[in-house]
Amino acid sequence: MTGRxxxxxxxxxxxRRARDPLDRHYSEEFALxxxxxxxxxxxxxxxxxxxxxxxxxxAAYLAARRVERAQDLLRAANLTVTEVCHAVGYSSLGxxxxxxxxxxxxxxxxxxxxxxxxxxxxxxxxxxxxAGLVERGSATQExxxxxxxx
Numbered sequence: 001m002t003g004r005x006x007x008x009x010x011x012x013x014x015x016r017r018a019r020d021p022l023d024r025h026y027s028e029e030f031a032l033x034x035x036x037x038x039x040x041x042x043x044x045x046x047x048x049x050x051x052x053x054x055x056x057x058x059a060a061y062l063a064a065r066r067v068e069r070a071q072d073l074l075r076a077a078n079l080t081v082t083e084v085c086h087a088v089g090y091s092s093l094g095x096x097x098x099x100x101x102x103x104x105x106x107x108x109x110x111x112x113x114x115x116x117x118x119x120x121x122x123x124x125x126x127x128x129x130x131a132g133l134v135e136r137g138s139a140t141q142e143x144x145x146x147x148x149x150x
Protein backbone atom coordinates (compact mmCIF):
# COMPACT_ATOMS: atom_id res chain seq x y z
CA MET A 1 0.00 0.00 0.00
CA THR A 2 1.28 3.51 -0.79
CA GLY A 3 0.44 5.04 2.58
CA ARG A 4 -2.67 6.72 1.23
CA UNK A 5 -5.69 6.00 3.38
CA UNK A 6 -8.35 4.01 1.57
CA UNK A 7 -11.85 5.47 1.61
CA UNK A 8 -14.76 3.00 1.58
CA UNK A 9 -16.96 3.08 -1.54
CA UNK A 10 -20.07 4.23 0.30
CA UNK A 11 -18.18 7.32 1.54
CA UNK A 12 -17.54 8.28 -2.08
CA UNK A 13 -21.27 8.65 -2.67
CA UNK A 14 -21.49 11.05 0.26
CA UNK A 15 -18.43 13.02 -0.82
CA ARG A 16 -19.86 13.44 -4.32
CA ARG A 17 -22.97 15.03 -2.79
CA ALA A 18 -20.71 17.79 -1.53
CA ARG A 19 -18.35 17.96 -4.54
CA ASP A 20 -21.08 18.21 -7.19
CA PRO A 21 -22.44 21.56 -5.92
CA LEU A 22 -18.86 22.89 -5.89
CA ASP A 23 -18.57 21.92 -9.56
CA ARG A 24 -21.93 23.38 -10.55
CA HIS A 25 -21.91 26.53 -8.42
CA TYR A 26 -18.19 27.32 -8.31
CA SER A 27 -18.78 31.08 -8.27
CA GLU A 28 -20.69 30.94 -5.00
CA GLU A 29 -19.27 30.79 -1.49
CA PHE A 30 -19.75 27.62 0.50
CA ALA A 31 -19.65 27.16 4.23
CA LEU A 32 -17.65 24.14 5.31
CA UNK A 33 -20.50 23.10 7.61
CA UNK A 34 -22.90 23.10 4.65
CA UNK A 35 -20.61 20.89 2.57
CA UNK A 36 -20.06 18.52 5.48
CA UNK A 37 -23.84 18.41 6.00
CA UNK A 38 -24.40 17.55 2.35
CA UNK A 39 -21.96 14.66 2.80
CA UNK A 40 -23.60 13.64 6.07
CA UNK A 41 -20.35 13.98 8.04
CA UNK A 42 -18.83 16.16 10.72
CA UNK A 43 -16.75 18.99 9.28
CA UNK A 44 -13.49 17.39 10.45
CA UNK A 45 -14.30 13.94 9.10
CA UNK A 46 -15.47 15.56 5.85
CA UNK A 47 -12.20 17.48 5.34
CA UNK A 48 -10.09 14.38 6.12
CA UNK A 49 -12.19 12.15 3.83
CA UNK A 50 -12.29 14.74 1.03
CA UNK A 51 -8.50 15.18 1.17
CA UNK A 52 -7.90 11.43 1.27
CA UNK A 53 -10.17 10.86 -1.71
CA UNK A 54 -9.45 13.84 -3.97
CA UNK A 55 -5.91 14.61 -2.71
CA UNK A 56 -6.85 18.24 -2.05
CA UNK A 57 -8.88 20.18 0.48
CA UNK A 58 -12.38 21.44 -0.36
CA ALA A 59 -11.06 25.03 -0.50
CA ALA A 60 -8.22 24.10 -2.87
CA TYR A 61 -10.65 22.08 -5.01
CA LEU A 62 -12.99 25.07 -5.30
CA ALA A 63 -10.09 27.40 -6.14
CA ALA A 64 -8.88 25.03 -8.87
CA ARG A 65 -12.38 24.82 -10.31
CA ARG A 66 -12.67 28.62 -10.36
CA VAL A 67 -9.28 29.04 -12.03
CA GLU A 68 -10.20 26.39 -14.60
CA ARG A 69 -13.33 28.36 -15.51
CA ALA A 70 -11.36 31.62 -15.50
CA GLN A 71 -8.97 30.12 -18.04
CA ASP A 72 -11.92 29.34 -20.32
CA LEU A 73 -13.23 32.89 -20.04
CA LEU A 74 -9.81 34.51 -20.52
CA ARG A 75 -9.23 32.41 -23.65
CA ALA A 76 -12.61 32.82 -25.29
CA ALA A 77 -14.38 35.95 -24.03
CA ASN A 78 -13.65 39.61 -24.45
CA LEU A 79 -13.76 40.32 -20.71
CA THR A 80 -11.31 42.16 -18.52
CA VAL A 81 -9.37 40.24 -15.89
CA THR A 82 -11.43 42.04 -13.23
CA GLU A 83 -14.70 40.94 -14.84
CA VAL A 84 -13.43 37.35 -15.00
CA CYS A 85 -12.28 37.57 -11.38
CA HIS A 86 -15.78 38.51 -10.20
CA ALA A 87 -17.52 36.12 -12.61
CA VAL A 88 -15.78 33.09 -11.14
CA GLY A 89 -16.50 34.04 -7.54
CA TYR A 90 -13.54 36.05 -6.29
CA SER A 91 -14.17 39.42 -4.68
CA SER A 92 -10.49 40.41 -4.57
CA LEU A 93 -8.47 40.83 -7.74
CA GLY A 94 -5.27 40.32 -5.76
CA UNK A 95 -6.44 37.00 -4.31
CA UNK A 96 -7.63 35.85 -7.73
CA UNK A 97 -4.36 36.81 -9.45
CA UNK A 98 -2.24 35.15 -6.77
CA UNK A 99 -4.20 31.90 -6.88
CA UNK A 100 -4.28 31.95 -10.70
CA UNK A 101 -0.50 32.37 -10.87
CA UNK A 102 0.00 29.64 -8.25
CA UNK A 103 -2.10 27.14 -10.24
CA UNK A 104 -1.35 28.14 -13.85
CA UNK A 105 2.17 29.50 -13.57
CA UNK A 106 1.48 32.91 -15.09
CA UNK A 107 -0.70 35.90 -14.28
CA UNK A 108 -4.24 36.13 -15.68
CA UNK A 109 -3.16 39.10 -17.82
CA UNK A 110 -0.22 37.18 -19.30
CA UNK A 111 -2.46 34.18 -19.93
CA UNK A 112 -5.05 36.35 -21.67
CA UNK A 113 -2.44 38.18 -23.76
CA UNK A 114 -0.93 34.89 -24.92
CA UNK A 115 -4.28 33.68 -26.23
CA UNK A 116 -5.21 37.06 -27.69
CA UNK A 117 -1.93 37.11 -29.64
CA UNK A 118 -2.95 33.84 -31.31
CA UNK A 119 -5.69 35.79 -33.10
CA UNK A 120 -8.57 33.56 -32.08
CA UNK A 121 -12.01 35.22 -32.30
CA UNK A 122 -13.41 36.17 -28.92
CA UNK A 123 -16.99 36.24 -27.65
CA UNK A 124 -18.11 39.76 -26.70
CA UNK A 125 -18.41 40.07 -22.92
CA UNK A 126 -22.00 41.31 -23.08
CA UNK A 127 -23.02 38.08 -24.83
CA UNK A 128 -21.29 36.00 -22.19
CA UNK A 129 -23.33 37.67 -19.44
CA UNK A 130 -26.60 37.80 -21.41
CA ALA A 131 -26.43 34.13 -22.37
CA GLY A 132 -25.75 33.13 -18.78
CA LEU A 133 -22.39 31.59 -19.66
CA VAL A 134 -21.10 33.07 -16.42
CA GLU A 135 -22.76 32.36 -13.10
CA ARG A 136 -23.66 35.42 -11.12
CA GLY A 137 -24.09 35.65 -7.38
CA SER A 138 -27.67 34.82 -6.52
CA ALA A 139 -30.06 34.40 -3.67
CA THR A 140 -28.68 30.89 -3.17
CA GLN A 141 -25.33 32.45 -2.29
CA GLU A 142 -26.88 33.94 0.84
CA UNK A 143 -28.38 30.55 1.77
CA UNK A 144 -25.07 28.72 1.35
CA UNK A 145 -23.16 30.86 3.84
CA UNK A 146 -19.94 32.73 3.41
CA UNK A 147 -17.29 30.80 5.29
CA UNK A 148 -14.22 29.56 3.45
CA UNK A 149 -14.41 25.76 2.90
CA UNK A 150 -10.84 24.98 3.96
